[in-house]
Amino acid sequence: MVKICCIGAGYVGGPTMAVIAIKCPAIEVVVVDISKPRIDAWNSDTLPIYEPGLDDVVKACRGKNLFFSTDVEKHVAEADIIFVSVNTPTKTRGLGAGKAADLTYWESAARMIADVSKSDKIVVEKSTVPVKTAEAIEKILTHNSKGINYQILSNPEFLAEGTAIEDLFKPDRVLIGGRETPGGQKAVQALKEVYAHWVPEANIITTNLWSAELSKLAANAFLAQRISSVNAMSALCEATGANVSEVSYAIGKDSRIGPKFLNASVGFGGSCFQKDILNLVYICECNGLPEVANYWKQVIKINDYQKSRFVNRVVSSMFNTVSGKKIAVLGFAFKKDTGDTRETPAIDVCKGLVGDKAQVSIYDPQVTEEQIQRDLAMNKVSVVWDAYEACKGAHGVCILTEWDEFKKLDYQKIFDNMQKPAFVFDGRNVVDAEKLREMGFIVYSIGKPLDGWLKDMPAVA
Numbered sequence: 001m002v003k004i005c006c007i008g009a010g011y012v013g014g015p016t017m018a019v020i021a022i023k024c025p026a027i028e029v030v031v032v033d034i035s036k037p038r039i040d041a042w043n044s045d046t047l048p049i050y051e052p053g054l055d056d057v058v059k060a061c062r063g064k065n066l067f068f069s070t071d072v073e074k075h076v077a078e079a080d081i082i083f084v085s086v087n088t089p090t091k092t093r094g095l096g097a098g099k100a101a102d103l104t105y106w107e108s109a110a111r112m113i114a115d116v117s118k119s120d121k122i123v124v125e126k127s128t129v130p131v132k133t134a135e136a137i138e139k140i141l142t143h144n145s146k147g148i149n150y151q152i153l154s155n156p157e158f159l160a161e162g163t164a165i166e167d168l169f170k171p172d173r174v175l176i177g178g179r180e181t182p183g184g185q186k187a188v189q190a191l192k193e194v195y196a197h198w199v200p201e202a203n204i205i206t207t208n209l210w211s212a213e214l215s216k217l218a219a220n221a222f223l224a225q226r227i228s229s230v231n232a233m234s235a236l237c238e239a240t241g242a243n244v245s246e247v248s249y250a251i252g253k254d255s256r257i258g259p260k261f262l263n264a265s266v267g268f269g270g271s272c273f274q275k276d277i278l279n280l281v282y283i284c285e286c287n288g289l290p291e292v293a294n295y296w297k298q299v300i301k302i303n304d305y306q307k308s309r310f311v312n313r314v315v316s317s318m319f320n321t322v323s324g325k326k327i328a329v330l331g332f333a334f335k336k337d338t339g340d341t342r343e344t345p346a347i348d349v350c351k352g353l354v355g356d357k358a359q360v361s362i363y364d365p366q367v368t369e370e371q372i373q374r375d376l377a378m379n380k381v382s383v384v385w386d387a388y389e390a391c392k393g394a395h396g397v398c399i400l401t402e403w404d405e406f407k408k409l410d411y412q413k414i415f416d417n418m419q420k421p422a423f424v425f426d427g428r429n430v431v432d433a434e435k436l437r438e439m440g441f442i443v444y445s446i447g448k449p450l451d452g453w454l455k456d457m458p459a460v461a
């Protein structure tokens, strides 16, 4: 029986291993983590992350061939294939601070593997890492060699939160990079056999190690670039009377461009895009390519601009001040169907509103009050468990996450309980703006022709 151990029971490690377990009943999969509360939650009825479909998959194989444990060393020692899926955040201090990936967790996992291993191992980079990381990992593993053969593979994960299970069941592709030596190719084959249980062979791509590592950073940079491109257009649409949804539809019909990932928004968030682009920028700088670094940096600059442009629009529309005014914020997660708030645009928007002395009342169906208060640190806000409660007595409503339930709210009821004039600032273009205008709302939709009111009060970006 092949034994797999995954170090890191997070948003990637947990769902990915659960899907391997359900698709490969003959493989024993153990997910380990240094965080006891996280492992306890994976072993309980309330999983540590919200992801549609995840509960069913975990329940079907937990205790059979899927296990969650804090006994990291034991399970690493016993495994044939070790996935490393620890966090690789942006460095906050020292060399490369604010850009480079912090590989502290990765390095300590690699050192632990070297310490406890007594048999040959395939070590799989599942975390997103800078290109050439495998070389450094090889050095750590083979230093003080005990005659053990290690093969390092790069197998980046392309799942998106909110659709993780769907993405894992039917991936567009699985990417496996390995050394071009017989040993390297044998390891690639072994990992390929795991995925071949459910992924068609044509969708399993094998490359050299560096291509696989770089492809992950490149994919995220390209995806984020599409959003920044359409968000840049949304500003021009507002200035000219064009409608960004019509523009997106028209350009997306060109098969060379394609229709996906062209929704204008208050800005992209999530734990990956900004971190991975900053990482790419740093790698370009380190390789003496400042022009390339600046090109990708611009994707982040536009994203920051989009968030501050939104705050400015709210403030300028409401007579240039929100001081003392109640503003309801609907949605705090970085996208729908997740409780994750890492790098969510809601953090910057709420901080901007509080900075202008607004009284912010936040509702999100999946994010806890504790999490919101932690994210907003010194900024005083209130958190409620009902959208209507958040909007009661408010001067304005900001929609910051595209949760389906926000499309179905009783906006007449919300309007009746708000201060007048009542504003809706739709950061995700989810409401039927015309219908809301008929009720009496002043509505701002990203990249859409402006209400007369908003035209008279232009936002200063």
Ligand code: NAD
Pocket (backbone or CB within 6 Å): 007, 008, 009, 010, 011, 012, 013, 032, 033, 034, 035, 038, 072, 085, 086, 087, 088, 105, 106, 108, 109, 126, 127, 128, 129, 157, 158, 159, 160, 161, 271, 272
């Ligand atoms: P996460 O923070 O949710 O999970 C990482 C886990 O690793 C944590 O539970 C932490 O306690 C554990 N950990 C850290 N050091 C450890 C150690 N030495 N031993 C055992 N456990 C340890 O992170 P995530 O969102 O799952 O991301 C993991 C990696 O996958 C990152 O590199 C990320 O860039 C990449 N990735 C994330 C996504 C996503 O959508 N979240 C998608 C693709 C790739």
Ligand code: UDX
Pocket (backbone or CB within 6 Å): 157, 158, 159, 160, 161, 162, 220, 223, 227, 260, 261, 262, 263, 264, 265, 266, 267, 268, 269, 270, 271, 272, 273, 334, 335, 336
């Ligand atoms: C992303 C990548 O999509 C995934 O392939 C990678 O493995 C991890 O990073 P994730 O961050 O989970 O996934 O979510 P994603 O769906 O990419 O959304 C990222 C952000 O972009 C969200 O804030 C989302 O609301 C925003 N977005 C997305 C837009 O503003 N407009 C769009 O058209 C699409």
